[in-house]
Amino acid sequence: xxxxxxxxxxxxxxxDVKPTRDDLTxxxxxxxxxxxxxxxxxxxxxxxxxxxxxxxHVCYLYFDAEASELRTGRLRxxxxxxxxxxxxxWFHRGKMLLTSLSHLRIARSGDGKHFTCDDKPAxxxxxxxxxxxxxxxxxxxxxxxxxxxxxxxxxxxVAVALASxxxxxxxxxxxxxxxxxxxxVCIFPRKVRGQYVCRHRPxxxxxxxxxxxxxxxxxxxxxxxxxxxxxxxxxxxxxxRVGAGAPPIRTxxxxxxxxxxxxxxxxxxxxxxxxxxxxxxxxSTRGSVPVFLPETPYECxxxxxxxxxxxGIVTDGExxxxxxxxxxxxxxxxxxxxDEMIDAxxx
Amino acid sequence: xxxxxxxxxxxxxxxDVKPTRDDLTxxxxxxxxxxxxxxxxxxxxxxxxxxxxxxxHVCYLYFDAEASELRTGRLRxxxxxxxxxxxxxWFHRGKMLLTSLSHLRIARSGDGKHFTCDDKPAxxxxxxxxxxxxxxxxxxxxxxxxxxxxxxxxxxxVAVALASxxxxxxxxxxxxxxxxxxxxVCIFPRKVRGQYVCRHRPxxxxxxxxxxxxxxxxxxxxxxxxxxxxxxxxxxxxxxRVGAGAPPIRTxxxxxxxxxxxxxxxxxxxxxxxxxxxxxxxxSTRGSVPVFLPETPYECxxxxxxxxxxxGIVTDGExxxxxxxxxxxxxxxxxxxxDEMIDAxxx
Numbered sequence: 001x002x003x004x005x006x007x008x009x010x011x012x013x014x015x016d017v018k019p020t021r022d023d024l025t026x027x028x029x030x031x032x033x034x035x036x037x038x039x040x041x042x043x044x045x046x047x048x049x050x051x052x053x054x055x056x057h058v059c060y061l062y063f064d065a066e067a068s069e070l071r072t073g074r075l076r077x078x079x080x081x082x083x084x085x086x087x088x089x090w091f092h093r094g095k096m097l098l099t100s101l102s103h104l105r106i107a108r109s110g111d112g113k114h115f116t117c118d119d120k121p122a123x124x125x126x127x128x129x130x131x132x133x134x135x136x137x138x139x140x141x142x143x144x145x146x147x148x149x150x151x152x153x154x155x156x157x158v159a160v161a162l163a164s165x166x167x168x169x170x171x172x173x174x175x176x177x178x179x180x181x182x183x184x185v186c187i188f189p190r191k192v193r194g195q196y197v198c199r200h201r202p203x204x205x206x207x208x209x210x211x212x213x214x215x216x217x218x219x220x221x222x223x224x225x226x227x228x229x230x231x232x233x234x235x236x237x238x239x240x241r242v243g244a245g246a247p248p249i250r251t252x253x254x255x256x257x258x259x260x261x262x263x264x265x266x267x268x269x270x271x272x273x274x275x276x277x278x279x280x281x282x283x284s285t286r287g288s289v290p291v292f293l294p295e296t297p298y299e300c301x302x303x304x305x306x307x308x309x310x311x312g313i314v315t316d317g318e319x320x321x322x323x324x325x326x327x328x329x330x331x332x333x334x335x336x337x338x339d340e341m342i343d344a345x346x347x
Numbered sequence: 348x349x350x351x352x353x354x355x356x357x358x359x360x361x362x363d364v365k366p367t368r369d370d371l372t373x374x375x376x377x378x379x380x381x382x383x384x385x386x387x388x389x390x391x392x393x394x395x396x397x398x399x400x401x402x403x404h405v406c407y408l409y410f411d412a413e414a415s416e417l418r419t420g421r422l423r424x425x426x427x428x429x430x431x432x433x434x435x436x437w438f439h440r441g442k443m444l445l446t447s448l449s450h451l452r453i454a455r456s457g458d459g460k461h462f463t464c465d466d467k468p469a470x471x472x473x474x475x476x477x478x479x480x481x482x483x484x485x486x487x488x489x490x491x492x493x494x495x496x497x498x499x500x501x502x503x504x505v506a507v508a509l510a511s512x513x514x515x516x517x518x519x520x521x522x523x524x525x526x527x528x529x530x531x532v533c534i535f536p537r538k539v540r541g542q543y544v545c546r547h548r549p550x551x552x553x554x555x556x557x558x559x560x561x562x563x564x565x566x567x568x569x570x571x572x573x574x575x576x577x578x579x580x581x582x583x584x585x586x587x588r589v590g591a592g593a594p595p596i597r598t599x600x601x602x603x604x605x606x607x608x609x610x611x612x613x614x615x616x617x618x619x620x621x622x623x624x625x626x627x628x629x630x631s632t633r634g635s636v637p638v639f640l641p642e643t644p645y646e647c648x649x650x651x652x653x654x655x656x657x658x659g660i661v662t663d664g665e666x667x668x669x670x671x672x673x674x675x676x677x678x679x680x681x682x683x684x685x686d687e688m689i690d691a692x693x694x
Contacts, residue, residue: 096554181552
């Protein structure tokens, strides 16, 4: 594998992070966005907090936007209206209940290897569209600001919101840039043919697979000219779905990307691709084999097993530090080079 | 009911329309967009054509964008990989097959009551995003052109495309304005607070119901600032889903709309609503009872039973002619007034 894990992995675990309230426990510190700011590397980590479960009750969490407060609720486990169809979530009378809820928190490092997580959230739910949490950010420096896309989850759907900051202290919110069902949005670090560009990932339906799409925007808020860029490949490590990762990296050979793919067994892997510099909706080459697979205990065994998911890369000349979430539980990193990834995209 | 059916309903049936090829039959002439152009009323009708079925084969249709040709295929009915999970479509090894495929065709009338359908399509599939057809248009006159939104269906998903025309002879195509899974897009007939506005309808998921959303655009191509506008109401005639109809009508009491709703049994009905003139994402009132229900034989019995679906309204002072598709098979119309619909929205 052309990605070499940090020796001090995992970089951040739930044990390293304080919950926002004493009655909650930190379940995961995963899927970090990453950016270099001055002398520091900042991660924007998805911190998932869980309600403490009780023997006789299912305890759930939601953000009440009207009261601007995270609330807990509980239902008797023998409630006949309570069902758990697929093991991932509870439903009550057709409404989804979440036993954990994510926000985004900054972790900082002077050496790019050892990270300390802030005690307070950076981006916490604020609107009804975030009632079930804020997840899986990407950060793009562009036009003098840092633009942050993240998944906004609620009973209104799984949508994509935009925020921005100049200092990672105060954050402006710009509302939803993609309606449900969409996630995995990353904005390119420069305009292409006069427009902003992003990747996005509408979910699969009875008609279509879960593919990576490209869209263009005049203002970062409104997105159009949607085209499919990359599809799952039947019978392979990407057969179930693909989704974009960190913002693409401009190279002489095209836009380099490390995306995630999921196979029929639900195993996540990372792949490399190159797309046309002037028409990034067109993939020029994509590697036939993964560049990274879950192999270590912290990647194979967690909240959701067998996951490596990258949404943050820091570049230092030719060197790429690929930050990733592992097993939906912890943050880790691996190092590679632009040339190795270009070769992998062509292999 | 405050909508009075035309005495000469249905206005257009499959028997009135020529197929585009001798080996196809016209299955439906439904869901017309409507607009007044000079002395004429034009409908943009969804014409669905079916492949002739054979005793031993399922015959299916798709548009081959590379060859720019509508193609037919057939599979033996005893093919073990051929399944029909829900009666609406066939699947072969997980891929959907369509036995009919729609395009959009103009029907013209001098008196607004008697319509003659063109022999040639106005908007026929041209891209891979339209491989399964073009459906359910809405027409908005705006900035000196007619803007046409329609559902683009393919194995890439159910998305929304934009076209425009100045003369209903030549049509410019503007690509996809909404990625899957979305439909029921209508553009407002004027800007609001400096931006274009539309309604759209992301599909339901395990997280969310099928609601009407509002979005804003600087240029009609890119859309953002998405907000939920109207949700299904549990246990009522709108419990399964709601979707916008014809472009909203500006009145002194707000934006008047006639939307469709579907109940738990799959029965379609029309409802009236008013929204804020300056903030049309906010519904000010919505009627508690439908303004129109399937009652006649041509509404209750067709390709899909018990459907009234309106996506075209022509105004003449206070009078509204509400064109609609019935039972997914024919075009019909009913007449009402702005005051009656405002009263219905408040009832």
